Amino acid sequence: MPDLLQLTHIRKTFPGVIALDDVSFSIRAGEIHTLLGENGAGKSTLMNVLTGFYAPDSGGLQLDGQPVRFASPRDSLALGIGMVHQHFMLVPAHSVLENIMIALQGVPLLFSRRQQRARIEQTIEEFGLDLDLNAPVWKLSIGAQQWIELIKLLLRDCRLLILDEPTAVLTPQEAAKLFQVLLRLKQQGKCIIFISHKMREVMEISDRVTILKKGRSVTTLEKGEFDQKKLAGLMIGGDRIPEWQKSLPFSEEIVLEIENLSVRNDRGLADLDNFSLRLQKGEILGIAGNGQKALAEALTGLTRVESGRVLAAGEDITRSCARSSYIAGIAHIPEDRKAIGIVPDLSLDENLILKNFRAKCFRNGVFQSRSAIRDNAEEKIGQFAIKAGPPGSPVRLLSGGNIQKVIIARELSEQPAVLVALYPTRGLDIGSAEYVHKVIADGASNGMSTILISEDLDELYKICDRIAVIFRGRLIGYADPTSSSRAEIGLMMSGEVSA
Amino acid sequence: MLEILLDATVRAGTPILFATLGAIINERAGIINLGIEGLMLIGALSGFAATFASGSLLLGVLAAFVAAFIAGSIHALITVQLRGNQIVSGLALTMFGIGITALFGRGVVGQTIDGFERHAVPLLAQLPLVGKAFFNQDWLIYFSFLLVALIWFFFYRTRWGLELRTIGENPAAADACGIPVNRYRFLAVACGSGFVGIGGAYLSLASTPMWIENMTAGRGWIAVALVIFASWSSFRALFGAYLFGGITAMQLRFQAMGTTVSAHILQMLPYIFTIVVLVISTIRLQKGASQQPGNLGLPYDREDRK
Ligand SMILES: Nc1ncnc2c1ncn2[C@@H]1O[C@H](COP(=O)(O)OP(=O)(O)OP(=O)(O)O)[C@@H](O)[C@H]1O
Ligand SMILES: [Mg+2]
Numbered sequence: 001m002p003d004l005l006q007l008t009h010i011r012k013t014f015p016g017v018i019a020l021d022d023v024s025f026s027i028r029a030g031e032i033h034t035l036l037g038e039n040g041a042g043k044s045t046l047m048n049v050l051t052g053f054y055a056p057d058s059g060g061l062q063l064d065g066q067p068v069r070f071a072s073p074r075d076s077l078a079l080g081i082g083m084v085h086q087h088f089m090l091v092p093a094h095s096v097l098e099n100i101m102i103a104l105q106g107v108p109l110l111f112s113r114r115q116q117r118a119r120i121e122q123t124i125e126e127f128g129l130d131l132d133l134n135a136p137v138w139k140l141s142i143g144a145q146q147w148i149e150l151i152k153l154l155l156r157d158c159r160l161l162i163l164d165e166p167t168a169v170l171t172p173q174e175a176a177k178l179f180q181v182l183l184r185l186k187q188q189g190k191c192i193i194f195i196s197h198k199m200r201e202v203m204e205i206s207d208r209v210t211i212l213k214k215g216r217s218v219t220t221l222e223k224g225e226f227d228q229k230k231l232a233g234l235m236i237g238g239d240r241i242p243e244w245q246k247s248l249p250f251s252e253e254i255v256l257e258i259e260n261l262s263v264r265n266d267r268g269l270a271d272l273d274n275f276s277l278r279l280q281k282g283e284i285l286g287i288a289g290n291g292q293k294a295l296a297e298a299l300t301g302l303t304r305v306e307s308g309r310v311l312a313a314g315e316d317i318t319r320s321c322a323r324s325s326y327i328a329g330i331a332h333i334p335e336d337r338k339a340i341g342i343v344p345d346l347s348l349d350e351n352l353i354l355k356n357f358r359a360k361c362f363r364n365g366v367f368q369s370r371s372a373i374r375d376n377a378e379e380k381i382g383q384f385a386i387k388a389g390p391p392g393s394p395v396r397l398l399s400g401g402n403i404q405k406v407i408i409a410r411e412l413s414e415q416p417a418v419l420v421a422l423y424p425t426r427g428l429d430i431g432s433a434e435y436v437h438k439v440i441a442d443g444a445s446n447g448m449s450t451i452l453i454s455e456d457l458d459e460l461y462k463i464c465d466r467i468a469v470i471f472r473g474r475l476i477g478y479a480d481p482t483s484s485s486r487a488e489i490g491l492m493m494s495g496e497v498s499a
Numbered sequence: 500m501l502e503i504l505l506d507a508t509v510r511a512g513t514p515i516l517f518a519t520l521g522a523i524i525n526e527r528a529g530i531i532n533l534g535i536e537g538l539m540l541i542g543a544l545s546g547f548a549a550t551f552a553s554g555s556l557l558l559g560v561l562a563a564f565v566a567a568f569i570a571g572s573i574h575a576l577i578t579v580q581l582r583g584n585q586i587v588s589g590l591a592l593t594m595f596g597i598g599i600t601a602l603f604g605r606g607v608v609g610q611t612i613d614g615f616e617r618h619a620v621p622l623l624a625q626l627p628l629v630g631k632a633f634f635n636q637d638w639l640i641y642f643s644f645l646l647v648a649l650i651w652f653f654f655y656r657t658r659w660g661l662e663l664r665t666i667g668e669n670p671a672a673a674d675a676c677g678i679p680v681n682r683y684r685f686l687a688v689a690c691g692s693g694f695v696g697i698g699g700a701y702l703s704l705a706s707t708p709m710w711i712e713n714m715t716a717g718r719g720w721i722a723v724a725l726v727i728f729a730s731w732s733s734f735r736a737l738f739g740a741y742l743f744g745g746i747t748a749m750q751l752r753f754q755a756m757g758t759t760v761s762a763h764i765l766q767m768l769p770y771i772f773t774i775v776v777l778v779i780s781t782i783r784l785q786k787g788a789s790q791q792p793g794n795l796g797l798p799y800d801r802e803d804r805k
Pocket of ligand 1: 037038039044388389401802
């Protein structure tokens with residue numbers, strides 16, 4: 001089949017950073033082409049070059065054999081190249097309808113809302129989504145926001161669709177739904193560039209895989225030439241995957257007790273309903289099923305608790321705010337990292353000490369100790385393999401996965417008694433995900449208890465001592481990852497069996 | 500009595516209304532414009548000069564729009580194309596406006612023209628109480644009513660308006676959809692400035708048909724504040740502008756009635772009142788969701804990560 005698009009020797013630098021060194025690869029008509037690479041390898045940058053967001057320093061693009069230059073995303077859209085960005089391009093204050101309409105083609109200057117709405121509703125129904133078109137986007141969950149972005153792209157008539165980590169915030173069921181759509185588009189002869197760190201998905205959907213490492217394209221493999229091991233090896237290259245061991249049996253001591261907790265969401269529905277849970281010292285407790293997020297928010301004080309109590313070491317912390325729950329030892333890795341995880345304009349060094357900037361070791365009397373803060377950053381950069389820009393540059397310039405690492409490094413710096421980890425490995429490459437697991441497991445050996453909330457059953461199976469299953473906001477029961485099968489947990493999650 | 504007061508309210512509020520509407524268009528596109536005071540002066544002088552020279556009021560209004568459009572383009576060039584600091588550029592524009600109108604205005608100081616005359620709208624002008632105040636006015640005031648509705652319609656019922664609002668909230672999102680961010684922003688700043696200029700021209704063509712140096716007397720700054728009070732909505736801007744106008748009218752009446760309160764204190768009243776209302780309304784806004792465009796005051800650079 002002919003190549004639809006060819007990239008030759010693309011290079012892109014930012015002040016102090018070589019984001020893309022030398023990248024060449026090509027995309028054929030009617031294929032799903034996966035880009036694989038570590039956090040900060042340059043995947044998003046490359047896609048931004050491809051859509052005209054970034055102007056490359058050198059190198060060229062060829063579409064259908066003709067050289068093209070994109071001065072702006074407008075040019076690339078005109079030639080049928082559309083993209084879902086890793087960081088959402090949405091207007092939080094606008095309604096879902098307005099956000100989608102802005103991306104539609106052929107909306108007349110004076111449009112009829114009713115007509116546009118009907119057109120959009122039809123697509124939403126096709127995907128079986130539950131989206132209120134009048135709701136402002138800031139009220140929606142991050143998964144719903146991802147769907148809005150996908151719908152924006154799918155409603156456009158594009159030849160080449162670029163999806164930058166679309167599945168990072170989707171549940172496995174939602175991802176499966178997306179893949180059906182992608183396969184259908186492929187059959188229609190469209191090309192798709194897909195980016196993900198989830199190996200299972202990459203294996204499932206890719207026709208070809210191109211591996212990017214440190215801004216260079218390493219190789220492109222055809223279907224059948226690769227398996228998970230080989231891809232991981234190529235992606236990581238010389239780097240080592242950290243090794244860890246699960247902690248020893250934990251003690252009987254109870255560090256956190258949740259009694260009959262009820263939480264309602266904006267719509268007045270119960271996210272948690274008389275939910276009770278006990279966490280033992282040194283335990284890694286996984287949480288599966290819906291209502292996970294409400295639990296994390298209630299524990300960290302981000303949501304109002306309707307009734308019930310949370311006891312930390314026997315002390316009632318239900319009504320204390322986020323900061324005092326942290327003192328009780330609950331650290332928090334927020335879900336929406338760009339919105340609440342970091343201060344975008346502060347530097348990496350500063351973001352790493354947001355929680356403990358008052359500590360003695362970062363001060364000289366009333367002044368900050370720049371050198372201590374810098375040393376702390378150096379240490380964290382090394383430990384978590386953060387790909388940082390030039391010192392002092394704002395943290396928002398980092399790649400998505402690296403921002404996630406900054407948050408984790410900061411949250412774990414205090415050695416909390418209880419760690420509430422909400423999707424901690426979302427968007428991390430396999431090496432980094434492994435490192436986060438290692439930190440959690442090592443923490444457990446030192447007596448830290450973890451509540452690990454994840455959509456990914458593989459992850460829960462791998463590191464949890466117990467898995468608590470929630471259904472309709474109630475605790476259905478606990479499952480033991482060493483003895484219960486996935487099918488059993490699946491049944492529990494759908495509320496059919498209790499363990 | 501009340502009728503007269505209401506009439507004075509509308510006449511005093513109209514220049515501020517135009518200026519506030521212009522500023523809202525600027526800020527909806529995400530650009531702060533502190534040059535309103537300067538733009539009003541430029542509008543006032545060029546409007547007056549053009550009418551003085553040609554004898555046509557329509558030409559005066561057009562000249563005010565065009566001159567302020569051009570002056571606003573300087574602000575647009577600096578803040579949109581060159582991504583300069585919007586506060587600094589806006590303040591400079593005000594200084595520029597004050598200076599240049601003082602310089603070129605010398606030639607027409609003391610000259611007079613025939614200003615806008617009242618035209619009663621049939622039927623509506625007969626309404627009790629509000630009829631005279633709102634429907635026995637001049638063409639510019641009728642135009643301001645129309646503009647309030649048109650701006651609302653533009654922002655909420657047209658594709659361009661939606662695109663412009665998106666740019667003010669998140670220019671990267673607009674850019675990703677292929678909307679030419681800079682072109683829209685430039686036009687919004689320039690056209691918005693043009694309407695501010697008409698606000699200035701109202702002073703020199705209708706309120707007091709002559710040119711007086713610095714005749715805006717801080718009304719531009721009130722407009723800047725009213726934008727926030729109006730939470731970027733044209734209908735609320737109408738209310739805010741008339742509030743200011745109403746207090747102005749009232750204090751003038753007090754003065755005319757010869758109270759013992761110092762005239763200086765009375766002249767302060769509209770400003771104080773507007774500031775107090777502004778403070779109260781922003782406290783209220785902070786509790787609910789703010790209407791402020793999400794990207795207000797920030798330059799847009801496609802290659803910068805937000
Ligand atoms: N606008 C920018 N300004 C400065 N540096 C940038 C910019 N965009 C990207 N970079 C840098 O380029 C490098 C590559 O980033 P990129 O976002 O492409 O990584 P990625 O492969 O998408 O990683 P992830 O898997 O974490 O999303 C990073 O070091 C990042 O800091
Ligand atoms: Mg990326």
